[in-house]
C-alpha cells in the first residue's frame with residue numbers, strides 16, 4: 368500500500384509542479400489585457416487562485432489516474448477489493464489545510480477589497496445606464512459624452528445609476544464590474560494605467576437589446592485628455608444643427624434597437640419613417656407624422672407597431688432634455704428612406 372501511495376504521490380508532485388508552474392507563469396495568457404492599477408491587485412490574487420487550483424487539480428486527478436491504472440481489473444481476478452474505513456490522519460489534514468488556505472485567501476481578499484474601495488478620487492464620472500445605452504457626465508467640467516474618455520494615472524470614481532432595470536457596468540480590462548440599480552447610486556473606482564481603447568459591456572441580462580449594450584472607452588495621456596475636455600466644452604458652446612445633434616443622440620440611445628438601412632433589429636427600421644403607413648397592433652393604420660414620432664419616443668406603449676414586442680423603454684422623457692427630443696424628431700423627419 369505504501370508503495371502505491373508513494374508512487375501516486377510522485378505522479379501528483381510532477382503534475383502539480385508542471386500545472387502550477389504553467390498557471391503561475393502563463394497567467395497572462397488566460398486573462399484579458401490589464402489596464403488599471405486596481406486590476407494589478409485583482410490579478411495578483413487571481414494568480415494565487417490559479418496556482419492553488421492547478422495544484423488541487425493535480426492532487427485529485429493524479430490520485431485518480433494512478434488508481435485507475437494500478438488497481439485495474441486483471442485476468443479473472445474476482446476477489447473483492449480492500450475494505451478501507453476511513454483514516455483520521457488524512458481527514459484531519461484535508462480539513463485543516465483547505466481551511467488554512469481559505470482563511471488566508473479571505474484575509475488577503477479583505478485587505479485588497481479595502482484598498483480597492485478606498486474613497487479618494489480626483490475625477491468623478493457619473494454613469495447613467497438605460498435600456499440599452501450608457502451615458503457619461505463629468506460634473507467637474509460640465510460635459511456629457513456617449514464615449515467614456517479617461518486620463519491615465521488619475522483615480523476615477525464612477526457614480527452610477529440606472530433609469531429602468533438593473534444593468535451592470537463592466538470593463539474587463541479595468542477588472543471592475545458593478546451593478547447599476549434604479550433609484551440608487553452605486554460606486555466603482557479605477558485608475559487607468561495604459562492608454563488605449565477598451566469597452567464597457569453590460570453584464571446583467573437586461574432585455575432584448577442587452578447584447579448591443581456597450582460603449583467605447585478611450586484612455587488618453589493627461590494632456591490629450593485636457594484637450595478632449597476643452598474640445599467637448601467648445602462643442603457644447605457651438606450650436607450643432609438639431610438634425611446633427613439628433614443623429615448623434617440616435618447612435619447613442621436608439622441604434623441598439625433601430626437600424627437606418629431598412630433592416631429589422633429589435634424594433635422597426637427608422638429610415639424613411641416620416642410619411643410611412645404604419646399598421647398598429649389593433650389593426651388600424653396611420654401615417655407617421657411629427658406628432659406620432661414624438662409620441663413614439665415619449666410614450667412608446669401608446670401605439671404599438673404590429674409584429675413588435677412592447678419593449679421600447681419609456682424613459683426617454685427623463686433621459687433626454689426637451690431640446691434633445693426635438694433634435695431626435697427633426698433627425699427622424701429628414702432621415703433618408
Ligand SMILES: [Cu+2]
Nearest residue numbers: 534569573580
Ligand atoms: Cu443592460
